[in-house]
Amino acid sequence: MPNPILTIKNLTKTYGENVIFQHLDLTVNEGDTIVIIGPSGTGKSTLLRCVNLLTRPNDGQIWLDDLEITAKGTNEDQVRQHIGMVFQNFLLFNHLTALGNVKLGLTKVKHMSDEAATVKAMRELTRVGLADRADHYPGQLSGGQQQRVGIARALAMDPRIMLFDEPTSALDPELIGEVLEVMRQLSLDGMTMLVVTHEMGFAREVADRIVFMEKGYIVEEGSPDEMFNHPKFPRTREFLWKITELYGKKEKEAD
Amino acid sequence: MDFGQFISYIAQGTVLTIGVTLIALPSGLLIGTLLALLYVYGGKAASRIMNLYSTIFRGIPPVVLLFILFFAVSKGINLSAFWAGSLSLGVVSSAYQMEIVRGALLSVSGDQLMAARAVGLSRLHAIRYVVLPQAVRLAIPPWSNEAAIVIKDSSLVYALGVPEILRRAQLIGASSQKYLLAYLSAAVIYFLLVLLTTRLLNHLENKLAIPSNP
Amino acid sequence: MLTWLSYFQRFGQNFLRGAGVTLELTAVGLAIGFVLGLLLALARSYAPKWLQRAAGAYIAVFRGTPLLVQLFIIYYGLPELGIALSQNLAAYLALGLNSAAYQAEYLRGSINAIGAAQMQAGRSIGLSKWQTIGYVILPQALRLALPSWSNEPISLLKTTAIVFLIAVQDLMAEGKRAATTTFDFVGVYLAIAVVYLVMVFALDALLKFLERKTKIPGMDIETRR
Numbered sequence: 001m002p003n004p005i006l007t008i009k010n011l012t013k014t015y016g017e018n019v020i021f022q023h024l025d026l027t028v029n030e031g032d033t034i035v036i037i038g039p040s041g042t043g044k045s046t047l048l049r050c051v052n053l054l055t056r057p058n059d060g061q062i063w064l065d066d067l068e069i070t071a072k073g074t075n076e077d078q079v080r081q082h083i084g085m086v087f088q089n090f091l092l093f094n095h096l097t098a099l100g101n102v103k104l105g106l107t108k109v110k111h112m113s114d115e116a117a118t119v120k121a122m123r124e125l126t127r128v129g130l131a132d133r134a135d136h137y138p139g140q141l142s143g144g145q146q147q148r149v150g151i152a153r154a155l156a157m158d159p160r161i162m163l164f165d166e167p168t169s170a171l172d173p174e175l176i177g178e179v180l181e182v183m184r185q186l187s188l189d190g191m192t193m194l195v196v197t198h199e200m201g202f203a204r205e206v207a208d209r210i211v212f213m214e215k216g217y218i219v220e221e222g223s224p225d226e227m228f229n230h231p232k233f234p235r236t237r238e239f240l241w242k243i244t245e246l247y248g249k250k251e252k253e254a255d
Numbered sequence: 256m257d258f259g260q261f262i263s264y265i266a267q268g269t270v271l272t273i274g275v276t277l278i279a280l281p282s283g284l285l286i287g288t289l290l291a292l293l294y295v296y297g298g299k300a301a302s303r304i305m306n307l308y309s310t311i312f313r314g315i316p317p318v319v320l321l322f323i324l325f326f327a328v329s330k331g332i333n334l335s336a337f338w339a340g341s342l343s344l345g346v347v348s349s350a351y352q353m354e355i356v357r358g359a360l361l362s363v364s365g366d367q368l369m370a371a372r373a374v375g376l377s378r379l380h381a382i383r384y385v386v387l388p389q390a391v392r393l394a395i396p397p398w399s400n401e402a403a404i405v406i407k408d409s410s411l412v413y414a415l416g417v418p419e420i421l422r423r424a425q426l427i428g429a430s431s432q433k434y435l436l437a438y439l440s441a442a443v444i445y446f447l448l449v450l451l452t453t454r455l456l457n458h459l460e461n462k463l464a465i466p467s468n469p
Numbered sequence: 470m471l472t473w474l475s476y477f478q479r480f481g482q483n484f485l486r487g488a489g490v491t492l493e494l495t496a497v498g499l500a501i502g503f504v505l506g507l508l509l510a511l512a513r514s515y516a517p518k519w520l521q522r523a524a525g526a527y528i529a530v531f532r533g534t535p536l537l538v539q540l541f542i543i544y545y546g547l548p549e550l551g552i553a554l555s556q557n558l559a560a561y562l563a564l565g566l567n568s569a570a571y572q573a574e575y576l577r578g579s580i581n582a583i584g585a586a587q588m589q590a591g592r593s594i595g596l597s598k599w600q601t602i603g604y605v606i607l608p609q610a611l612r613l614a615l616p617s618w619s620n621e622p623i624s625l626l627k628t629t630a631i632v633f634l635i636a637v638q639d640l641m642a643e644g645k646r647a648a649t650t651t652f653d654f655v656g657v658y659l660a661i662a663v664v665y666l667v668m669v670f671a672l673d674a675l676l677k678f679l680e681r682k683t684k685i686p687g688m689d690i691e692t693r694r
Contacts, residue, residue, distance in 0.1 A: 054369060081375035091370035095388045095465050105374040108384060139467020157375060314669040315662045316630035319641065323662060326654035407535040414634060421538060428545065435546030442534045442542065449533045 002029040004063075005161050005192045006051065011060035013046055020046050021216035024060070028161065028194055033187040035203040036196045038213035038239070044196040045088075047213075048163045051194070052083040064160060081109060084154030084162040088169050090146040092138040098125060098149045099134040102156045110157070124152040128182050144175030148182055155186075162186070164195040200244050204228060212236050264427050265440050268420035272448070275341045275409040275419060280402055282345035287352030294353065295360045296382065305353065312350030318411050320347050325415055340412035348405055355401060359394035360386060392463055399456035403449045410445070420444055472653075476660045480647045484664055487643030492668070494560055494629040494639060499622055501565025506572030513573065514580050515602065524573070531570035537631055539563050544635050560632040568625055575621065579614035580606060612683055619676040623669055630665070640664060 006028040013020040021043040028034050036044050049055040051062060053069060053076045062070045069079045093101050099121055106117035125131050128148040138146055147167055154162060164183065168176040180202050187193055187206050197203065203210050204224045211221040212235075220227065220236045228244070231237045294305035312320070324343035328334050334342075363386045371381035413422040420441050428437030477484070512524040531539065544559035554562065583606050591601030633641035644661035648654045 052373060054372060077372070077375050077377045080373060085373040087366075087370060087373075089366065091366050093367065093370065093385050093389075095385075095392070104371075104384060105376065108380050109375040137466045139465060153374065311666065314627075314666045316627040316641075316665055318630045319644075319658055319662050319665060323655055323658045326658070330655065403533070410535040410537045411631070413537075421535070421541075424538075425541075433549075435542065435549045438538055438542040438546050442530075442538045445535055445538060446530065446533045 004028065005030050005032075005065060006194065007061075007063040008051070009061050009063075011047070011050065011057050011062065013043065013050060013055070013057050019216055021213075022059075024216075024218060026211065026218070028192060030192055031190045032208045033191075033193040033195065033206055034209050034211060035207040036194070036211045036213055037198070037200075037203060037243070038219075042214050043216050044213055045165050048085070048165050048194065048196060051163060052080055052085050054085075077109070081105075081157050082160045084157060084159035086147070086150050086154055086162065086164045086167050088166040090138070090143070090150045090170070092146055092149055092153070094138050097135050097137055098130060098141065098145075098152075101138075101149055102153045105153065105157050121152075121156055124156045125149070127155065128152045129178075142175060143171045144178045147171065147179045151179075151182055151186075161192040161194060164193065164197065166196050166198070168197065168199060198243065200240070212239065214239070261427060261431070261433070261436070262440055265420060265423045265437065266444060268418060268423040268441075269444060269448070271337065271417060271419035272406070272409050272445075275337070275344065275412055275417070276402075276406050278338070278341035279344035279348055279409070280405050282342065283348030283352045283401075283405070284398075286345070286349035288356050290349065290353040291356035291360060292382075294357050296378075309350050309353060312347060313354070317344070317347045317408055318414070321411055321415075336412070336415040336417050340415050340417055344405060344408055344412070347408070348401065351401055351404075352398070355394055355397045356390070358397070359390040362393050363389040389465075392460070392465065395456060395460045395463070399453055399460075402452050402456065406448050406452060407445065473656050473660065476647065476651070476653075476657060480643065480657075480660075483643045483647065484640060484661070487638065487640035488664055488668060490637070490639040491626065491629050494564060494632065494637070495622065495626045497561045498564030498568050498625050498629065501561065502568025502572045502621070502625070505565065505569035507576055509569060509573035510576035510580060511602070513577050515598070528570045528573055531567050532574075536563065536567050536628060537634070539567055540632065540635060556632075556635050556637045559635065560629075560637045564625065564629060564632075567628075568621065571624070572618065572621055575614050575618045576610065578617070579610040582613060583609045615680050615683065619673075619680065622676065623672055626668060626672060627665065 004027050006026075008024060008026040011024040011026075012022040014022075024047065026034075036047070038044060046055060050057045053074075057070065060070070061068055064079065064082060067074075067079075069076075092098075093104065096104065099118070102121035102124055103114075103117045106112045106120055107114060110117075112120070122131060122134060125134055128151055130145060130148055130152065133141060133145060133149075136145075138149070141149065151162075151167075167183070168179050171179065176199070180199060183193070183195070183202070184206050195202075195207075207224055209221055210224055210227045212219045212227065214235065220231060220233050222231075227236065228240060231240065290305050290308065293301045295302075297305075321340060321343045324346065325336070325339045328339045328342075367385050367389065368381050371385040372378070376384065409419060410421040413419060413425065416422065418426075424437040424441035428434040431437070509524045509528060512520050513528075516524070540559065540563040543563050544554065544556065547554065547559075587605050587609065588598075588601055591605040592598070596604065629639060630641045633639055633645060636642065640661060644657055647660075648657040651657060
């Protein structure tokens with residue numbers, strides 16, 4: 001029985017005159033990895049930021065498990081403990097070491113003791129392959145390393161779902177692989193993930209479902225096989241063809 | 256009176272100069288920081304009031320404010336010229352320090368705050384554990400400049416009769432008719448004070464710097 | 470309150486006269502400071518090493534000591550060397566020499582920002598070093614400096630307030646006279662404060678206007694990193 005972790009119903013977001021997206025419906029079941037693709041500026045990032053309440057939607061509801069997090073009076077800080085977010089620009093806390101970054105939420109939000117927090121933080125850093133860089137500051141790490149710390153930081157809170165907002169878009173090409181590998185492993189381990197990305201190879205191999213969004217609407221969604229090989233809508237076919245041409249080539253070269 | 260006595264008479268004023276500075280600067284910092292936090296995080300009404308405070312207290316010449324506060328204070332409470340002068344300078348400095356802290360807070364990108372909230376930190380905690388530590392480092396250079404200004408402005412309290420460096424230079428210059436020597440000596444002492452302070456703060460800045468680029 | 474407002478009526482003409490002197494002090498100080506400051510900035514960026522150091526020392530000394538002390542040295546001290554200046558001349562000189570040190574820093578900052586790249590561009594078409602400075606670098610640097618340089622006229626306006634201590638008849642001096650007449654020190658000085666605020670606002674508005682008028686489209690400090 002599929003168990004929905006995240007349910008989005010009829011979500012609408014506008015900025016003044018502009019409609020970013022409207023009447024969006026989306027469900028993410030436990031253990032699923034959902035990948036959202038589509039042209040830039042179609043509201044994908046805004047959607048993610050609505051999910052963890054960094055932005056408030058204008059209409060519609062979002063449920064995390066059984067809790068309607070968009071309801072009035074929800075404790076946003078508490079909700080965010082259960083939703084992990086990885087940013088395009090990493091957004092590590094510049095004044096803290098890698099270990100410090102991962103520990104902050106544990107000590108200040110989960111009120112863990114310093115020792116317990118250190119143990120857990122090191123475990124997460126090991127998981128992303130950066131245990132040996134624990135005492136480095138963000139300024140001393142490469143982009144790929146910073147992003148992996150970002151993932152560790154989000155994972156440390158033991159979230160119900162992980163959101164990835166174009167996690168590799170700000171990375172040099174040769175650093176993308178290490179981050180995608182961590183994400184792939186995460187997916188295999190059963191983490192529920194909602195990923196916005198342009199990395200088609202990742203989408204094809206790792207996603208359980210792919211969602212194609214354009215101009216604020218979900219045009220089509222389906223399994224990777226369905227989307228890549230038998231898309232229902234011409235626009236889907238067109239977009240995937242164009243972008244696979246570009247990124248598909250890169251994947252082949254990387255092999 | 257020999258040269259040594261001459262110089263040391265003026266130099267003794269250093270104690271009061273430092274005293275004035277050590278009252279004015281920290282009180283300016285305390286008030287300035289509180290106001291800056293209100294300005295940046297307190298909402299629209301608060302930021303308008305703070306803007307007004309900043310405009311007024313940075314738009315009036317320090318010596319005018321010094322006189323206003325000195326005379327106002329001595330009408331009411333019985334404060335010595337030293338305290339009245341020092342606190343006045345503190346009020347003046349608070350407006351400039353508010354701008355410095357405000358600038359530093361705003362320079363820490365809004366993204367840092369967003370990332371902190373995303374991990375589940377409350378707004379208060381996010382400001383305290385993520386924004387402030389970074390803002391402090393950004394504030395040191397302009398603050399070092401402000402410290403130098405306060406040391407120099409402390410000379411204004413001579414007009415209230417406080418026997419700090421300048422006043423002593425004036426007194427001994429008049430009695431010996433050696434004005435040039437007196438004021439040059441005063442200049443040297445101030446210069447050394449400012450130099451020392453800037454060096455110290457520079458050292459502090461280096462110590463606190465966040466390591467980057469191995 | 471009414472008494473307070475009446476001060477403006479009663480002493481208004483004196484205040485205006487004093488304000489005029491204040492503005493004059495600001496203008497002269499600014500002008501001297503600009504010419505000298507520009508020379509210092511150019512010396513720091515383009516002159517032989519010893520001159521660079523001398524300019525640096527000047528700036529350090531004038532920024533590292535109180536203006537009041539500098540004023541006293543010029544007015545009370547120089548006569549011992551045979552140079553006896555009137556109050557006003559002493560004030561002009563002190564303000565000018567002091568302002569030069571600060572203006573030099575603003576100008577040097579923007580000269581550096583315009584930078585080596587523009588120098589290379591100028592030299593590459595055959596201009597000499599000083600031609601490049603004159604026709605390529607300075608025109609850009611001066612416009613670039615305007616926003617931060619705008620702090621200086623306002624700062625100077627406020628700084629002139631101390632010259633009443635050597636009996637220059639500026640706004641503060643008029644205030645002191647009015648205060649000792651009425652014995653309402655707080656009230657009169659508050660009125661003086663208001664006049665200063667008005668002057669500062671007006672000057673600020675003027676500077677913002679100038680900034681807008683001389684702006685080169687697309688050229689901001691941000692683009693010059």
